[in-house]
Each structure stands twice: as C-alpha cells, then as structure tokens.
Amino acid sequence: MLRCLPKVPDFIIPFQSLALPAFHISSVSHCLHKNIELNSPCPTDLSDYIVLLQQCTSRKSLWDLRRTHLHMHKSGFPHLSLGNKLIQSYLKCGSIEDASNLFDEMPQRHVVTWNSMISAYVCHGLSGEAIGLFERMCLENVFADEFTFSIVFKAFSDMGLVHGGRKAHGLLVVLGLEVSDAFVGSGLVDMYAKFGRLRDARLVCDRVVEKDVVLLTALIVGCTQHGENGEALEVFRGMIVKEIKANDFTFASILIACGVLGDRRSGMQIHGLMVKSGYDYVVACRTSLVTMYSKCGSIDDSLKVFERCPGANLVTWTALITGLVQNGREESSLLMFKQMVGKSLSPNAFTLSSVLRACSVLAMYEQGQQIHCIVLKTGLHGERYVGAALIDMYGKCGSIGMARLVFDSLDKCGVVLINSMINSYAQSGYGKGAVELFDHMQKSGIEPNDATFLSVLSACSNAGLVEEGCRIFSSLQRNSKLDPSTDHYACVVDLLGRAGRLEEAENLIKQVEEPDAVLWRTLLSACRIHGKVEMARRVMTRVLELDQGNEGAHVLLSNIFASAGEWSEVSNMKITMKDMKLKKSPGMSWIKVDREVHTFTAGDPSHPRATEINEELERLREKIETLGYVPDVRFVLQDLNEEDKKRSLYYHSEKIAIAFGLLSYKHNNTCIRIFKNLRVCGDCHNWIKYVSKVSEREIIARDAKRFHHFTDGMCSCGDHW
Template sequence: MQTHNVPKLLKPFVFLKPFSTLLRPNQNPKPRSLPLLESLSQPHAATNPFPLLAYAITSGHLHDPFAASRVVQFLLSTGRLQCATSLFSSLAQPDAYTWNAMVAFHADRRMPDSAVAFYFRMRASASPPSVYTFALVVKACVLGGGVRGEEVHGQVIKCGAEEFLVVKNSLLSMYSILGLLEDARSLFDKNSNLDTISWNTLISAYGKNGDLGTARELFDEMPERNLVSWSAMIDGYVKNGDFVKALRLFGEMQGERLRPDVVTLVSMLKACAQLGALDQGKWVHLYVRRNGIGREGNVVLETALVDMYCKCGCIHEALEVFDGVSSEDVVLWNAMIGGLAMHGHGERALELFQRMKDKGLVPNEATFVGVLCACSHAGRVDDGKEIFESMKGYGVTPQREHYGCLADLLGRAGQVEEAEELLLDMPMEPHAAQWGALMSACRTYNKIEVGERVGKRLIALEPDDGGRYVLLANLYAANGRWEDVRDVRRAMEEKGVSKETGCSYIEWNGTVYEFIVGDKSHPQSREIYALLGEIEKKLEGIGYIKDISQVLVDMDNEEEKGNVLSYHSEKLAMAFGIINISHELPIRIVKNLRVCRDCHTHAKLVSKVYGREIIVRDRHRFHKFREGLCSCNDYW
C-alpha cells in the first residue's frame, strides 16, 4: 500500500467523538489531489504561492473541495488573507477545519468581530462545529470585550460541549479576563472534569481582582500544583501589595523543589524591590546568572533587576546591570533614570536622559516623569521647567503626573505660590497626592496662607484620610492658631478618622521584619527598647532635642508626644539593625511614609555617634546617612 507524507500544517482537523446531534461524526477525508498537496510542502510555496494558485486553477484541483480547502488554509498560514477569503467564498461547502482556520486567523490577528462573524456563518451552513470551534470563538469573544460571549456559551451548552476541557477552560478564561468571577466560579463548581489549567485560571482571576483569601483557599485545595499555580499565587500577592506573603510563598515553593521561571523571578524581584529585601534580590540575580536565564536578553527581567537594585539602595549595582545590557528598550532606560532620581543623583539622571536621546530612543510619558522627579529631588528648577516645555517636541502631551512633578519641583524650592497656580491652571483636575506634596512644602516653608487653602482642599477631596487633617493642624500649631487646631481635631473626632500608620521594613539573615510605631511584638523588643533609651541619652548629650512639631495633634502634652517620637517605626528598625547587622554592612530600612524631620535628624546623629551607614527609603526618595550627614542635603 502506497503512503504519502502530508505536512502537519495540512493534516485534516482531528475531530473528537460526536457529542450531540449538531456535532455529527467527522469522516476525515482521505488525502486526494496529492500533487497539489506535495506542492504545498515545497519551501518556495510559502514565499511565493501564486504559481501554486495558477497550477491549482489550470489543473482543475480547485474543483475538489478537499484540495481547495487545504489551499485556503495554506494561504492563511502565509498571511494572504485576501486571496484566502476570495477562494473560501467560492467553496460550496467548506469543511469544519477550514471554517476553524478562518476563525482562528481573525482571532489571532485581533479581529474579533470578523472571527465571531465567521463562526455564525458556519452555524448557518451545513458544516457542524467541532469542540475546537467553540474554543476559538470564545477566544475571539474575549478579544471583543465579551460581546456575544454569553450567546456563544449558550450554544456550547445546547451542543453539550461544556464538559470538554478545552471548551470549559476557554470559558473560564473568558469570564476571568472580563472580571465576571461569579460566572467563572459557577462554571468551575458545577463541573467535576477539571484540570490544573482550570484551577490556575480561577486562582489567577481571584488574585487579579484582589480576593487573595479565596485565591489562597483554592490554591491550598488544589489536588495537584504546577509551576504556574505557584506563580499565579505569588503574582497575586505582589499585585495586591502583600510582598511579605509573596516572599514566604516563594520559600515554600523552593521546598517543593520547583525551578522558578522568568515570570516567577520577575514577581520575586518586584517584591524584593518594595520591601528592600536586598539579600533575597541578590539570590534571584545569582540564580538567573547561574542558570543562564534570560541569556538571550529578556528586557522584563533585566528591568526588574535594575529596579530591584535601585529600590534596595544599591545604585552602583543597578548601573552595572544596566551597563551590561544591550537592550535599547525605553522601559529599561526609564527604570535607571527613575532610580537615579530616587537617590538624588539629578545630574547623572539628566546625563542618562541625554544619552538616551543621542541613541535615537524616543522618550515617552514615563521617561519625563522620571526626569522631572530627578530635577525635583536635586532642586533644579530651571532644568525642570525647560524639560517640561520640551515634552510636546517629542509627541508627549503633559499629563496629570507631569504637572504634579513640576508643581512638586516648585514647592520643594519654596515657590509654593507658583506651584499652587500651576495646579489650579492645569487642564485636568489634580490628584489629592499632588495637593498633598504642595501641602508638605507649605509646612516646610511655613507658608500659612497657601497651606490653609491647600489643606482645606485636601480635606474636601479625602475626608477619610487623617493625615490630611494632621498636616493642616500642625501648620496652624506652628503659627499659634490654637482655636483652628481644636477645630481640626474636632472634625477628626466627628468623622472618626485617623492618620495612616507608619511601618518600616528591614531585612536580616534572609528574613524581612516589619515594625510599626510603639511595636513590642518582636522577640527582641526588650533589647531594642533598651538600646533606644541608650541612644537617646547619648544624642541628648550632644545637643539633640526632639522636634515634636509634626507629631499627631490629638496628644495633649509634650511628654506624650516625645514618647511617640522615640518609638517611630524607623527608629525601632534602626535599633534592630544596630543589634543584629554587622558593623561593616549598611542598615537598610524601607518606610511607607515620608520621613519626619525628627527621625531625619535622629538618623544623622546616630550615623555619627555609632559610626554606622544607615540607608532609609521613604515614600519619595532615598536618604543615606553617614558621619552625621544625609545624601539629600536636608532637601527632601
């Protein structure tokens, strides 16, 4: 018996067994018109299919439905949509494989309306759909924002195809991507025929929608986990800001002896960056190098490494990674520019910006945010204004973030009236955070008139944020307006609001520790508080006086305010670091709020008295304390 090898691309579509009267058994046509099929397999056919078409027409092969269908599929595989569509339209009865090819082509090319239209044309024809037809059209419905998705699901149910895994998982994916978690869960719960893909899809959906509790319940209940399962759960923690749990889960994953892939490693680097977990970030970097991961160049991984080192206070290591990368990706350059800005290296950030332009890279919106922040932290007002004005020359229209950066630059430089005018005149409504930055500048420069206007505006915008009331009350207190202070305190009590709790993170021996103000939950609390008392006595001996002007205003006496200052979260973390971290290593602390003036002064003096390098990353920038000085030059 003579056999012929047919290219995989042209093999007939493999139908599953019949699952309803609408999905009739498929009789796979035997390969006919073999000369034509053999021509399709020749290398020259893909680059120039027109001689093949001429041969098919003149030889009469296109009268054979099977051969004509295979030519349609071949034309689609080579991107000749117009030719394929013309030939398809001439077919009296395309088979399901050819219909699927048309649906798949349009879905893959992100033309969902056309893909769905072909599906409904197929249903109107004599050709029954296959299981994979439904999977393809559901994918198209997702791309189309869910249009006709429920209608297609209804037809799936009528045809009895919902029990097939490929269809079920496509539907789960559709409802998950569209955020319709109740529909996804209903589909998941009523089907016993599930696989790991089904579980992973739902876990990822709950994670992306912030329901980490349900995601973790599903994760723990899974009959079998794979790398995707662990990555989905870790990514959910990272996306929702629960970085400590992400690191903890990664440790459990290593106990299962699973080798992390690029996706998992990028998530871990993001968590390390946010927590300042340098040791674990370095471990990830070493793992990447030893295993040759991303050797060909993975810009997402490279950018995550640069960002991790920047946010962990290691600007030199970040530059080493950056300089060793050949990628010309703008996102990578933005990460390095932003890192230099956070560290107060305004001049180096501007030099890198110039290098970027010299290479022909076009800056985008994020680039200008980083460059303007660099100018803000370095106090380069004229440079910032010039760069802001140049944005339109690069096709970038200033957005809310850019106006906010420029206003912050002006406010930090003491030009609060001009900053207020800029925010009032910008073409869109400023965010509360932008008014908040200006309010901080008013407090720094004691600009009571502008500060009062901005403070009242902030409270109106965010009436449940206690920090807004505190800023205004402290500004009043600094100017002796005690009746106004009492009014603000009364308003806070009536609304039941409180100031956001400050917390600080410090890594030691591969573990990240979290401290909050007055925290006594740590096993070493007795040692920590004893050391803080010793530190305070030493600092008072050289003239240190607590600055209680920024302490929460609902405390009645200075002693109580002073006690709170003594146990701010960064001071607790600092004492922990002095006790545990080797003298040769810097103490690295990450704080969720802006460092207050008292803690800033305190850290400078501790660095001098105890001979320690202390690196603190607050909400806005890095402070490197060494020998009684700070890298910010007291400009933050």
C-alpha cells in the first residue's frame, strides 16, 4: 500500500522514515485514499495549519501530528515557516527522530530551526549530535546567534570538550555577539566552571551587566564542584546584598558548600532563609539540608529534616544513609537501608557503596554478603565504587578469597581498585599477595599512587617482608611524581622496628623534616616488642614533646616497664596517667551468634553460659597442653605471682569469646570469627594457634590493627604483628 502513495515533496519527511506501527500506516493510507478529511473545516491556508499544529501539540498527540503532516504534504504546502513550525511541534510531542528527519529534508532552514534542533538534542542528552549540528551550521554559513551559543556551551561542557568550547567562545566574539547577555553569560560561566577554569568563569560573570539568579547559581555550582566553597559562600552573600532572590537550585547548591566547610552556622542561616522563601518543600533542597547537617556532624538534625520530608526520593535516602555511616551510626544506616528497600526504592551505586562501608566497619560478613546479592541483582557489580566497596568489605571481614574473587571479576582495574585489593591483603597479613599485585600493576603500566605505596608498605610491615619493603620504599624515594609522607615513613619505621633494626628505624625518623608523634610512637611500639627499656625512655620524651596527652604512648611505656619487671615505674606511670586523666581502654572481644553480638571482657563472669564457657576453656587447656602449649607469662602486665599470672592469661577476653564460639557452633563446622578492640596478646595468639589445631576449625580474629586467620595451628600473619 505504501508504494502507491504519491511522491513526497522534498521538504517533507519521506513517508517510510516515519516508522509508524503497522496499523497506523494502514489507517493513514486509508485516510488518504478515501480522502477522509482530517478536521472540519478542511485546512486550506497557512493559518489553518498553524491552528491545527497548535491543537496537536497542546494534546501532545504525535499520531494527529503525523496525520496533519501527511495532509500538509498531500496539499503541497512547502512553506518555510510551516516546516519550522512542524519541527517544533514534533519536538514538543517528544519525537526528536521525526523532527530530525524533517530537518534533513528541508531545502532551506532558518537560524531558529537550527536552534530548536540543537536545543532539543542537548535536552535529550545528545550533546554530541548538538555539536555536530552546530559545526554543520557554521559550514553552511548560517550565522549563529546568542541563542545558539547559550545552548552549545552546555553541549561542549557535557562532552568535556575544552578546546571546542573555547573555539565556540572565540566565534562568539568574532561574530560580534555579546557575552553580557545573561543567557550567553550563564552558559559560558557554567561551561568554564565545569572545566575547572574558575578564573575564566568569574571574568565572564563580571562582564554580565544584568546578573540574574541563574548566572550566579552557575558560578556557585562551579565553585562548589572545584572545592572553592568559601568563594561560593561569598558569591551567595553578594547575591543577597544585590537583592537577587535565591531559588531552589541556589539553595540546593550553597548548602553543600556549608556542609563541606563544616559551617553549621551559615548552613542554619541559609536553612532559615530557605524556609522564608518557601523552598524547603523542594526535595532537592531538603536532600542538601540532610547532607549539610550530616557533614557538619549534626546527624540528628539530618534525621529531623528527613522525617519531615514526605517526598524523599532515592537521593534523599542515600544522603541520609551515607550521613549515618559517616557519623559512626553504621547500624542505623543498615536499618534505614532496610526501610528504603521496603519502600520499593531500588538502591543505586552510591547507596550500595555506603551500606557496604557500614558492613566493613562493623565487620558484618553475612549482611555484607546479602548486600553483595543486591549488587548482583541490580546489575551494579561493574561500578567502580561498588567494586572497591565490595573488596574493602570482604577484606575487612577477613574473607580475602572473596575479595580477590570480586577483584578478578571486574573488567577494568584502575589504581583505586588495585589499592583496595592490596589493602585487603595488607590487613590480612598476605604480604606476598600484596607485593605480587604491586609488581604486576607496574608491569601492566598502571602507575601506583601514594595510597598504593601506603598499602603495600603496610602489607610488608604486617608480614615482616623487610627486604621487599625497603626495596619498595626506595622506589618511592626515587619516584619523581610522588613524595613520601610521614605515613609512608611510619610504615617503614614499623617494618624495621619490628624486625629489631631499631637504630636504622630511629635514623630514618631523623631524615623526616617534621616528624610527628605517630612516627615516634611507632618506634616506641618496636621498643615494646624488643624490650628496649632505655631506648623507650628516650623515645617517650620525643612523643611527649609533640603530643603530651597521648594515651597510647603512656600505656605502651607502662607495658614496657611491666615486661621488664620494673613495677615501681609501672605504678609511677599509673599515677601520671591518673593525674593527666588518661584512661586505658579495657580489652574487649565480641562474637556474633545467631544475629546477636556477645561481648566479653577479661575474666568476665556475667555471661549466662559462663560455667559452660569455663568448662570449655578447661577442656581446651588440657588438649593443647598435651600438644606443647605453655602459657607465656611475659604478657601478664600485672605484678602477680607465677601461678596467678598463668591464671590471668586463661581468662583473656579473646579466649572466652572463642570458647563461646566453639560451644555455640558445636554441631556446625563454620569458621569462628571474633573481634577485639585492642591488639591480640602474644600468649592468646599462640593459644589460638593450638586451639585451631585441636578443634580443627578455622578461626579468624580481627584486632584493632588487622586480621589473623588461624588454620591447623598456623596463623596467616606468620607470627608477625
């Protein structure tokens, strides 16, 4: 039937390219063949068609529009302004395809028609096509006007084409058009700001005579996106002074600046202004408020804002969940996440990386796995941030195998993902894995950054890979692009110190221009391992010069004296610490059994199953002593007799937690995962090795610094921690 239609005049869209569904085509043909009229009275002149097109667009009926189009071509109306009107009607009805086909067929086009098409492409996120059309327009010697430029600058900024954008600016000047137009100005300011050329953005902004809210908001956004938050606030204040009223876009952006600056005072003032202006019901503004308060550390205010936000969308939920994680409310963040999913909102990459972070911090392995399932279901496993968060989560839960599995499943491995993986190896004490990956990345031509060096050096120090660590550190010193930071030095000091090369470690600290308390404390910790009392006294004075109230250093020194049996020094230290109001945090271990967390302190008799636990501890003691376990009383830091020292060791919190774990999972051969707030003591470490052998169980202990994986009498740290 289509083949029977008359030849289409040139300026009208070819009939075949209308791509109508089959029944539409037959009805159109039917209309045409039977001469069924479109409307009554039948359009006869230009104004009739204009009215008809207006009717189609107001009803947004693409079908009627196409019918009218056909009628026009049948009646032979090749009028330029009508063609343009038709293109705009197609765009208003949402069919960029019809508009574009018609545009290509037109023998003549007005600049307005070019503008409409370019603008439609930009609005549909097709900035590449918009730029193509702009270039075609220039080649065809059509003079672009202010309107054209106000749109193409956005297209260039969307595509990140700095050079092209600057060329377009040049052309604007050559054509003698004015930057001072607020529309052109805001397009340019936005483009330069997004390219990070804030100076250019400000220069353009200064030239605009009649500054309006959109122009200044574009500048504010540019400032916030490039870390110039103070400047953003200045622009905002200037705006208020000039009595240019801020709108929802302005408020949503400026609140972010207050959050990043941690300027709660300004944030609250702006919140007040926003309420007065009536924009506090705009969801984007509320979302920014949630972020602002959470970044200022007032997460309870974020919660209040959120509670009164009935239209909360995915971004609002994500802002709150992320805020909760950043404010140490990981458990609440997971509850909120559950509520969000219950409302049938599907999480995005931002939401998922935040909740995965919550699982990492809490070392919640099962929940982490559940979220991994959601990641797979939502198809977001390829997202960089999600991948990094997954590797980090598995690493922090001690599942190095799963971390590697996720790592290997990712297509593109950038430096951030490699860092996450190396860091996971470091925390679990797989130094070799970390060094291998580090060497491999360099062979594949990926440049390590400062975080990579930090992770791989800490991996070496955790695994006692002294020579490897020194080799990597000297390669960092030779690296022309990176400078070793005090953190890098601290890793190497730790590495040398733990290996007993204390003088070398001390000399290394002396090479640092401004050594901090952390560096000296690291050396102090090495003195503790190697019982170097005299050196410890000297190092302690350095620590105190830089950080008087360093609680950790006081505890360390006190433990050094205790190990050396200098009990009078120990009691002196206790008095000093009491005077300085420094408290030693009590050692604590916990284990999760059936969704419940059980916490234990040393010698804790309060658990309902305390008797059973003691019996289990006794059974374990008998079994492991036959294998050769001897309690190491050097780790008892109290002045007791030998027998009491031995007894005090039996009831260390990590031992109680493991005994409870073995009792709870008696009939279930799962791995026992325990957590400790301080570092595992040497005797407990040895004890757990024996227990893993006699119980034939895998035991994972996460202490304040790292993971220990115990299997068959061995630990992944190779006794280096």
